[in-house]
Amino acid sequence: xxxxxxAPTGPIETSWDRYRFDTKLVNPANKRKYKxxxxxxxxxxxxxxxxxxxxxYNVDCFCYQDSPRRAHSIAAQGGINAAxxxxxxxxxxxxxxxxxxxxxxxRAREADVWRLSQVSNNIIDQCVAQGVPFARDxxxxxxxxxxxxAQVSRTFYARGQTGQQLLLGAYSALSRQIKAGxxxxxxxxxxxxxxxxxxxxxxxxxxxxxxxxxxxxxxDAVCLATGGYMNVFYLSTNxxxxxxxxxxxxxxxxxxxxxxxxxxxxxxxxxxxGEHQSKLTLMSESxxxxxxxWVPKKAGxxxxxxxIPENERDYYLENxxxxxxxxxxxxxxxxxxxxxxxxxxxxxTTGLAVFLDYRxxxxxxxxxxxxxxxxxxFDMYEKITDENAYKQPMxxxxxxxxxxxxxxxxxxxxxxxxxxxVLGEANFSVHGANRLGASALMQGLSDGYFVIPYTIAGxxxxxxxxxxxxxxxAFKESIDQVNAQTQKLxxxxxxxxxxxxxxxxxxxxxxxxGMGRSKESxxxxxxxxxxxxxxxxxNVKVTGSANELNQxxxxxxxxxxxxxxxxxxxxxxxxxxxSCGGHFRLESQTAEGEAMRDDENFTYVGAxxxxxxxxxxxxxxxxLQFENIHLAQRSYK
Amino acid sequence: MDLTLHxxxxxxxxxxxxxxxxxxxxIDTDQSFLxxxxxxxxxxxxxxxEPVAFDHDCREGICGxxxxxxxxxxxxxxxxxxxxxxxxxxxxxxxxIFIEPWRARAFPLVKDLIVDRSALDSIIQAGGYVSCxxxxxxxxxxxxxxxxxxxxxxxxxxxxxxxACVAGCPNSSAMLFTSAKVAQLAVxxxxxxxAVQRVKSMTAELKAQGFGNCTNxxxxxxxxxxGIDVKFIAKxxxxxxKALVK
Numbered sequence: 001x002x003x004x005x006x007a008p009t010g011p012i013e014t015s016w017d018r019y020r021f022d023t024k025l026v027n028p029a030n031k032r033k034y035k036x037x038x039x040x041x042x043x044x045x046x047x048x049x050x051x052x053x054x055x056x057y058n059v060d061c062f063c064y065q066d067s068p069r070r071a072h073s074i075a076a077q078g079g080i081n082a083a084x085x086x087x088x089x090x091x092x093x094x095x096x097x098x099x100x101x102x103x104x105x106x107r108a109r110e111a112d113v114w115r116l117s118q119v120s121n122n123i124i125d126q127c128v129a130q131g132v133p134f135a136r137d138x139x140x141x142x143x144x145x146x147x148x149x150a151q152v153s154r155t156f157y158a159r160g161q162t163g164q165q166l167l168l169g170a171y172s173a174l175s176r177q178i179k180a181g182x183x184x185x186x187x188x189x190x191x192x193x194x195x196x197x198x199x200x201x202x203x204x205x206x207x208x209x210x211x212x213x214x215x216x217x218x219x220d221a222v223c224l225a226t227g228g229y230m231n232v233f234y235l236s237t238n239x240x241x242x243x244x245x246x247x248x249x250x251x252x253x254x255x256x257x258x259x260x261x262x263x264x265x266x267x268x269x270x271x272x273x274g275e276h277q278s279k280l281t282l283m284s285e286s287x288x289x290x291x292x293x294w295v296p297k298k299a300g301x302x303x304x305x306x307x308i309p310e311n312e313r314d315y316y317l318e319n320x321x322x323x324x325x326x327x328x329x330x331x332x333x334x335x336x337x338x339x340x341x342x343x344x345x346x347x348x349t350t351g352l353a354v355f356l357d358y359r360x361x362x363x364x365x366x367x368x369x370x371x372x373x374x375x376x377x378f379d380m381y382e383k384i385t386d387e388n389a390y391k392q393p394m395x396x397x398x399x400x401x402x403x404x405x406x407x408x409x410x411x412x413x414x415x416x417x418x419x420x421x422v423l424g425e426a427n428f429s430v431h432g433a434n435r436l437g438a439s440a441l442m443q444g445l446s447d448g449y450f451v452i453p454y455t456i457a458g459x460x461x462x463x464x465x466x467x468x469x470x471x472x473x474a475f476k477e478s479i480d481q482v483n484a485q486t487q488k489l490x491x492x493x494x495x496x497x498x499x500x501x502x503x504x505x506x507x508x509x510x511x512x513x514g515m516g517r518s519k520e521s522x523x524x525x526x527x528x529x530x531x532x533x534x535x536x537x538x539n540v541k542v543t544g545s546a547n548e549l550n551q552x553x554x555x556x557x558x559x560x561x562x563x564x565x566x567x568x569x570x571x572x573x574x575x576x577x578x579s580c581g582g583h584f585r586l587e588s589q590t591a592e593g594e595a596m597r598d599d600e601n602f603t604y605v606g607a608x609x610x611x612x613x614x615x616x617x618x619x620x621x622x623x624l625q626f627e628n629i630h631l632a633q634r635s636y637k
Numbered sequence: 638m639d640l641t642l643h644x645x646x647x648x649x650x651x652x653x654x655x656x657x658x659x660x661x662x663x664i665d666t667d668q669s670f671l672x673x674x675x676x677x678x679x680x681x682x683x684x685x686x687e688p689v690a691f692d693h694d695c696r697e698g699i700c701g702x703x704x705x706x707x708x709x710x711x712x713x714x715x716x717x718x719x720x721x722x723x724x725x726x727x728x729x730x731x732x733x734i735f736i737e738p739w740r741a742r743a744f745p746l747v748k749d750l751i752v753d754r755s756a757l758d759s760i761i762q763a764g765g766y767v768s769c770x771x772x773x774x775x776x777x778x779x780x781x782x783x784x785x786x787x788x789x790x791x792x793x794x795x796x797x798x799x800x801a802c803v804a805g806c807p808n809s810s811a812m813l814f815t816s817a818k819v820a821q822l823a824v825x826x827x828x829x830x831x832a833v834q835r836v837k838s839m840t841a842e843l844k845a846q847g848f849g850n851c852t853n854x855x856x857x858x859x860x861x862x863x864g865i866d867v868k869f870i871a872k873x874x875x876x877x878x879k880a881l882v883k
Contacts (some may be wrong), residue, residue: 051771065759066692070700071800086778122772129774131767131821135788140781158791164699165794172766178763180760189756212746279696280676321824380698383715383722384669449771497682499675533779548649549748551690552682616841 003256003607003622006410007111012097012628016115019411020454024461031056033465035220036456037204038062039191039246042071043163043441044424045225045370045412050173052201053182055453060217061174061183062206064190064241064554069171072239073444076163077284077377080441081156082120087144091152093117100439101629103143103149103329104432105581105597107259107605108355110628111411112429114466117295119450120442122158123586126449130169134158146439148285149329155167155438160284160376166441170448182300189215191246191479194222194253194420201420202468205478209554212547220463221456223447225423228403230263231571233514234506234561236400237269237282243558244565247426248406251565252574256607256620258408258428260565261573264435264582265515266401267333270384271353281384282400283356283377285437288326290361290370291394295319295354299344300320305355305393316340326637331434331582331595334398338515341397353395361391367433369440398515402440403582404431405572408607408622412455413447416607418462421456423447426606434581486546488558494539498555505559505566508532513570518586522574526567532606533563544580568608568617575619578602590633599631638664638730641789642677644689645737650746656735666726670694670713671703673725674736678696691750698722698862701711701797704804711801711860719799719862739800741809743847745750754800756846757814763842764835765818767827780826793821805860808849813857815839816873817865823876833880 008015008022032056038049042064048062063071083096101108106500124142128134134156135143144153158165177183186206193205203218217398229244230236251257252606268283294313300307316336318325326333334455339353347353362370365392378389387397406428413421413429420425424444431439512525536559544550579588579595580602588596605622639662647654661677663717668676671693678688694702703720707713713882728734736750782790794817802813819836822828828835851870858867 005745045772054770065694065700065702066754067798068760071756072695072700075695075697076701084777122774122775126769126771127772128777129767129769129827131790131825133787133794133821133825135791136782136784140783141786143776158794161699161795165791166799168794172761173771175758175762176766176768178758219834237697239700240696241694274665274666276668276672276676278669278672281697306846369844379717380722383698383718383724386724386726387758454773495683497679541682543685543687549690549751552688588698606659 001563001620003408003416003605003620004410005622007109007413008411012110012114015111016118026457026460028056032058034058034460035060035466036544037222038225039204039219039223040071040225040227040426041068041169041174042073042225043229043444044448046071046167046170046174047224047445048223048423049183050170050177051277051458052455053177053180053448060186060219061189062186062189062569064188064209066187068174068185071094071166071167072242073165073167073441075239076162076441077282078160078286079145079438080123080166081147081438082124082156082442083117083154084121084124086142089152091154094150096154097121098157098629099150100430100436101432102634103434103436105430105434105634106603106626106631107262107580107624108430108432108597109624110626115451115618116430116443119446121449123442123445126613127166128170130172132158132165132169134279145286146289146327146332148327149436150421155286157570160374160452164440166445170399170445171405191226192482192557193249193404194250195399195474195478196253196417196526197468197472197474200418203470203475205475205482207482208435210549212550215483216475216479218468218470218475221421223421223423223452223474224407224426226426228406228425229565230400230403231391232503232505232566233400235272235277235280235511237266240279243561245558248561249422250407250415250417251610253417255417255420256408256609257405257568258605258607259315259405259572260608261513261582262404262433263400263574263585264330264402264404265329265334265398267337267398268396268398270381271350271397273346281380281535282399282401283381283394283396285330285615287356287374287377290373291326291356291358291381292360293326293354293356293497295340295345295347305347305357323634328636329434329436331584333512334515334582335584337398348395349481352588353397355393356396357393358389404414404428404433404435408605412458413452414455414459419459421452423452430472433583486553489540489553489560490546492537492542493542494538494541497541498552498559501532501540502562504532505529505562509566515572516584516586517573519574522570525570526574529563529567529570536560536563557561565614571593571617572606572608576602576606597633603631638666638725638728640664640728640731643735646749647746649748655744662848664725664834666724669696669721670722670723671721671726685719689750690748696721699797701728701799703751704739704754704799706739706804708735711804712862714838717862717864721850739804741803741848743809743811744800744803756848757798757800757811759819759846760811760839760842761818762813764831764838767822768831770826779782782825787825790821790825792866793817793869796865797863799862801862803848805856806849807854807856808852810851810857811843811848812851812870812873813861813865814865815843819876820861820869820872823872832876833883836873836876836880
């Protein structure tokens with residue numbers, strides 16, 4: 001099936017403005033008759049729930065944490081892009097649009113990216129109005145810095161805690177609506193099913209994580225803003241509770257999953273230290289503004305960084321990509337780090353790391369300035385590694401970080417199931433095959449504050465409020481299904497823990513579907529995942545009962561979903577016989593070892609329809625047209 | 638290294654709790670404290686026993702979810718460090734470690750080491766925001782804010798809302814938490830407009846939620862994993878007095 005992205009046609013510059021004029025409106029007095037469910041309370045969900053509540057809709061907002069302030073958006077560090085051109089360095093909406101399309105390796109929809117670029121400026125205004133303490137210069141104006149994949153300085157930041165400050169801004173807007181009664185907040189709830197009646201999304205089934213009780217919630221539209229799925233790799237930079245569960249349950253109810261193989265491996269993370277490690281910690285990409293990345297020229301050189309003289313260091317990014325240097329996009333930086341460690345030129349005890357060196361920057365601007373710019377990151381690094389990065393180079397290595405794939409949505413952010421909208425990282429829409437730095441925060445807030453409030457109105461205007469509520473039999477059916485799966489998990493009483501299964505899955509995914517993938521490795525993953533899944537359902541051990549706070553049960557459900565989803569991710573990677581952004585097929589590279597796209601055969605979004613665990617999923621395509629930016633090989637040299 | 642752990646176990650808010658003793662062996666100094674507890678839990682599950690329930694999420698020291706009192710100190714012995722960023726190299730082989738939940742009347746216990754901190758959300762809901770609508774805001778550079786003020790606001794805004802200040806305070810006061818938000822907004826032009834109403838309603842909510850008063854013990858600052866300064870409490874007091882005379 002050919003999917004219709006419903007993007008406005010005509011001149012791109014006015015596409016969003018024309019859309020907003022053409023879309024139906026809901027009269028303010030009628031808005032309060034409608035109920036909207038928002039699952040997730042991060043940048044997209046928190047901002048979306050707050051804005052929809054403010055407009056007058058009744059919003060029920062759900063999160064699995066104890067407070068909406070803990071959504072994983074809070075962990076983003078470096079910054080948020082906007083096309084303000086405050087630094088007077090030739091930035092514009094068009095340039096942000098161009099960089100994002102090109103950075104995404106021409107695998108995103110043009111109109112969506114234009115809209116993102118256009119509203120980026122409103123986001124900064126909005127956050128400043130909320131009191132978000134962005135960095136400022138001495139004259140009192142907003143400060144910016146540069147990020148990977150861009151040659152202008154357009155990244156706004158709040159020390160190394162930009163995600164935290166933006167999330168707290170959205171959380172404060174949300175808190176205001178909770179107080180006003182327009183948003184009802186449900187914390188410590190996990191969505192375990194989407195309720196669909198006659199092909200239309202009508203509500204969700206959630207588990208109260210404190211009491212274990214299953215609850216039915218109905219609404220006139222359901223929005224998912226549940227983040228990414230990178231914990232499918234087990235070790236990732238995501239929070240421990242981040243899962244694919246909500247999206248995957250929706251996929252099992254018919255929502256298409258788009259581009260699942262587009263995963264981002266972030267180049268600047270703290271390297272793995274031991275086998276008990278539970279997660280990886282990201283260090284902001286902004287570190288690459290001042291830090292220089294290098295490895296020893298000689299393979300097997302195990303001397304500490306400070307003892308390796310200048311002429312024996314290889315600043316490989318600066319040498320290979322002189323125009324962008326250390327600020328090449330994330331996939332390029334990650335892949336080159338892997339090339340170095342594969343060639344036995346990695347550093348540290350494991351050899352799975354490269355140096356990020358501040359020696360020259362400290363000589364240039366002084367330790368005080370560096371401390372001001374990145375102090376908390378240096379502290380964090382020291383806590384984890386026990387090394388002082390002011391005195392010796394940091395060690396960094398790529399780690400699974402961000403999911404560009406997600407549920408398929410059209411320009412309205414609506415999935416192929418009417419009434420189901422998907423926001424932020426949970427959808428696939430604007431990043432293409434590779435997310436540039438500082439664009440995830442932008443997308444979350446853009447979708448939440450400035451897109452969904454407009455697009456959902458077009459849908460609401462077509463539905464009768466409260467037509468189907470939780471009295472409908474489909475809700476009971478959904479609860480019965482979820483209960484049956486829960487009971488099944490508890491009854492297995494096998495020998496292996498949930499964590500052990502998750503670790504095994506992560507190893508399959510990282511080794512075969514990670515930074516470099518081949519037909520052979522992907523087929524291997526596709527044969528191993530079903531075996532592991534079968535073992536899981538025979539041999540997992542889940543303690544406790546369903547009627548209490550049971551973290552093992554929560555994790556078991558999430559890993560069960562990853563064990564199904566991992567297979568569709570690998571299947572997508574296998575079918576896409578081209579290298580694209582962070583998705584690097586070993587069979588498809590240029591003579592210089594750069595990623596090689598195949599525009600003739602793969603200029604489309606691949607959206608998968610789930611057909612059952614024992615059946616192959618069906619691929620649907622949405623062809624992508626590039627009318628404003630010409631398809632070209634990406635080059636950062 | 639090998640350790641003896643004394644961990645607070647309590648099935649639910651209505652049950653009696655007590656410290657139970659567990660031994661863990663072969664702990665690596667590079668592991669985080671929570672990874673050490675993961676090892677314990679894996680062993681417990683394999684023995685058919687119930688693992689210890691504890692709150693945690695980002696494990697990067699920023700979400701504010703972790704909440705354990707270790708040897709009598711919220712977030713443990715290392716200053717300005719959340720439990721998830723506390724590493725085992727801070728302990729010695731053979732150590733006995735006492736692990737308990739946050740204790741405060743406003744934080745009812747949920748299970749084992751998990752407590753309910755929604756009272757902190759209620760304080761923010763009482764007015765910890767600028768009442769601006771989405772859209773229609775002026776250009777961000779319209780109102781310049783001097784760097785020292787922006788820095789001051791950012792120092793306050795760094796609070797992660799974990800509640801360690803409450804757990805560390807002999808009065809279970811949430812003044813540091815509340816003052817951080819009050820101060821962040823009161824010094825910036827956007828937040829000044831509502832400053833009077835904000836400090837009044839947030840302070841009232843603080844009392845309503847069952848938090849104690851501040852009597853200048855400074856334990857909140859000592860417990861804070863983000864080093865939030867007690868100077869913000871002084872700022873809150875000044876804002877409050879100003880509000881009373883208005």
